[in-house]
Amino acid sequence: MKSDIGRENVIYIHVTLIPHLSFSGELKTKPTQHSVKELRSIGIQPDIIVCRTEKPLSLEVKKKIALFCDTPLEAVIENRDSESIYEVPLQMHEEGLDEIVVRQLGLRTEECDLSEWKALINRIKTRSHEVTIGLVGKYVSLKDAYMSVAEALNHGGFENDCEVEILWIQAEDVEKEGAEKLLNAVDGIIVPGGFGDRGINGKIAAIRYARENKIPFLGICLGMHCAAIEFARHVCGWEDANSTEFNPETKYPVIDVLPEQREIKDLGGTMRLGLYPCHIVPGTLAAKVYKQEVIHERHRHRYELNSNFREALAERGLLMSGLSPDKRLVEIIELPDHPWFIATQFHPEFKSRPNRPHPLFGHFVAAALGYRRGGCR
Numbered sequence: 269m270k271s272d273i274g275r276e277n278v279i280y281i282h283v284t285l286i287p288h289l290s291f292s293g294e295l296k297t298k299p300t301q302h303s304v305k306e307l308r309s310i311g312i313q314p315d316i317i318v319c320r321t322e323k324p325l326s327l328e329v330k331k332k333i334a335l336f337c338d339t340p341l342e343a344v345i346e347n348r349d350s351e352s353i354y355e356v357p358l359q360m361h362e363e364g365l366d367e368i369v370v371r372q373l374g375l376r377t378e379e380c381d382l383s384e385w386k387a388l389i390n391r392i393k394t395r396s397h398e399v400t401i402g403l404v405g406k407y408v409s410l411k412d413a414y415m416s417v418a419e420a421l422n423h424g425g426f427e428n429d430c431e432v433e434i435l436w437i438q439a440e441d442v443e444k445e446g447a448e449k450l451l452n453a454v455d456g457i458i459v460p461g462g463f464g465d466r467g468i469n470g471k472i473a474a475i476r477y478a479r480e481n482k483i484p485f486l487g488i489c490l491g492m493h494c495a496a497i498e499f500a501r502h503v504c505g506w507e508d509a510n511s512t513e514f515n516p517e518t519k520y521p522v523i524d525v526l527p528e529q530r531e532i533k534d535l536g537g538t539m540r541l542g543l544y545p546c547h548i549v550p551g552t553l554a555a556k557v558y559k560q561e562v563i564h565e566r567h568r569h570r571y572e573l574n575s576n577f578r579e580a581l582a583e584r585g586l587l588m589s590g591l592s593p594d595k596r597l598v599e600i601i602e603l604p605d606h607p608w609f610i611a612t613q614f615h616p617e618f619k620s621r622p623n624r625p626h627p628l629f630g631h632f633v634a635a636a637l638g639y640r641r642g643g644c645r
Contacts, residue, residue: 277373277374279315279316279369279372279373280307280312280313280314280315280316281314281315281316281317281318282303282304282307282314282316282317282318283318283320283347284299284300284303284304284317284318284319284320285299285300285319285320285321286299286300286319286320286321286325286329287299288321288322288323295321295323295325295326295329297329297332297333297336300317300319300333300337301333301336301337304317304336304337304339313338314337314339315339315343315372316339316343316345316365316368316369317333317337317339317343317344317345318345318347318360318365319333319344319345319346319347320347320349321346321347321348321349322348322349323348324346324348325344325346325348330344330346342364342368343368345360345363345364345365346359346363347359347360347363351393352389352392352393354385354388354389354392354622355389357382357385358382358385358386358389361380361382366380384623385623388426388622388623391426391429392426394429395425395426395429395430395431396429397428397429397430397431397637398430398431398432398433399425399430399431399432399433399455399456399633399636399637399640400433400434400435400453400454400455400456400636400640401421401432401433401434401435401454401455401456401457401458401633401636402435402437402450402451402454402456402457402458402474403417403418403421403434403435403436403437403458403459403460404437404439404442404451404457404458404459404470404471404474405436405437405438405439405459405460405462405467405471406438406439406440406462406464406466406467406471407462408436408437408438409438411436414460416615416617416618416620417458417460417488417617418434419617419620419622420616420617420620420625420626420629421434421458421629421632421633422622423620423621423622423624423625423626423629423630424620424625424626424629424630424631424632424633424634425633426622426625427625427630427633427634428630428633428634428637430633430637432633435453435454437450437451437474438467438470439466439467439468439470439471439474440466440467440470441470442467442470442471442473442474443467443469443470443473446473447470447473447474447476447477448477451474451477451478451483454483455483455484455636455637455639455640456483456484456485456486456632456633456635456636456639457474457475457477457478457483457484457485457486458485458486458487458488458491458632459471459474459475459485459486459487459488459490459491459494459495459611460488460489460490460491460617461488461489461490461491461568461569461615462489462490463490463513464513465513465514468494468514471490471491471494472494472497472498472501475487475491475494475495475498476498476502478609479498479499479603479606479609482606482607483639484607484608484609484632484635484636484638484639485606485608485609485610485611486610486611486628486629486632487610487611487612488611488612488614488615488616488617489568489569489612489613489614489615490569491611492573492601492611492612492613493511493513493523493571493573495601495609495611496522496523496573496581496586496601496611497509497510497511497522497523499581499584499585499586499603500520500522500577500581503584503585503586504580504581504584506519506520506522508520509522510522510523511523511524511571512524512525512571513525513570513571520577521574521577522573522574522577522581523571523572523573523574524571524572524574525570525571525572526540526570526572540567540568540569540570541567541568542566542567543564543565543566543567544564544565544566544567544592544599544614545562545563545564545592545593546562546563546564546565546590546591546592546599546600546614547561547562547590547591547592547593547595548560548561548562548563548589548590548600549587549588549589549590549591552587552589552602552604553589553602553604553608553609553610554589554590554600554602554610555589556631557610557627557628557631558627559627563590565599565612565614565615565616565619566614566615566618566619567613567614567615568615569613572597572598572613573588573597573598573601573613575596575598578598585603585604585605586601586603587601587602587603587604588600588601589601589602589610590612597613598613599612599613599614600612600613607635607638607639608631608632608635608639610628610632612628616628616629617629
């Protein structure tokens with residue numbers, strides 16, 4: 269179609285809230301009418317209005333919105349509250365949103381097949397097991413900071429017929445109260461990414477607790493850095509081991525910036541970003557998880573495991589199971605004498621999808637479920 273401002277193949281979809289007044293049982297359309305009026309004042313006429321609502325929209329309400337907003341009746345779409353966000357695509361399909369968009373854009377498409385998605389919804393609703401994962405981070409007061417990690421854990425649960433309950437644990441609380449007190453009821457521990465030294469010792473304590481008590485552990489980016497530091501301090505005996513991000517004067521900088529970045533003063537835009545290949549060492553847990561020799565994962569970091577300490581760490585049992593193609597950078601570390609302990613320099617959560625869980629999260633949740641069934645806690 270051609271929009272009011274002369275651009276082809278543009279559809280304006282206005283998402284609005286339809287308040288429900290519980291004392292009168294009414295759904296109020298005035299806020300939607302006013303918001304559309306404001307859009308028109310800047311030259312935008314919505315082609316479709318998606319109405320967020322906790323109660324079903326009657327035909328009368330839809331007609332009222334269509335009339336006062338100058339929108340076709342069929343383009344007034346109900347978006348009712350659902351138990352799961354993953355039900356929304358099916359709801360939008362039932363309301364005909366996809367057909368309207370395809371028709372107005374003049375697209376040629378095959379018949380819609382949502383059987384895979386419907387099977388996913390069925391799996392979500394019929395899960396018969398549950399696990400508790402302790403997420404130890406520094407931003408847990410704002411859970412959205414870890415939304416991609418939380419969703420990836422849920423994806424792993426879908427694959428394992430398992431409800432994943434996340435126990436949100438402030439890393440600084442671990443420093444004050446101890447790992448055993450806060451983590452004794454979990455089936456798995458995850459330390460996600462982040463920046464800065466706040467809460468670092470709490471994360472390291474949580475990782476030590478996972479390592480010593482054989483609890484499934486997954487570390488991501490900063491979580492890998494903390495795992496390497498924990499191993500260096502408590503297995504290698506290097507009490508001063510640290511990252512130069514936290515202590516530039518440490519005697520054992522097991523985590524450091526790349527040599528070519530040490531002289532950079534203006535750090536903006538200098539992180540290692542984007543998709544990079546990683547070669548998996550055969551016979552490792554990483555090889556079992558990925559079932560591939562070469563993987564591609566997304567990165568967002570500046571600090572790396574210091575190659576000057578790789579040999580010494582390996583001699584004491586830290587396995588570098590994923591390397592860059594030139595073997596210069598360590599992408600994955602793990603502990604062979606632990607049931608399930610792995611940490612990655614990259615962010616696997618970025619590639620996880622509801623119907624295609626990232627293999628690391630699928631295996632991690634499976635390991636946590638095995639730990640729970642084994643009665644280890």
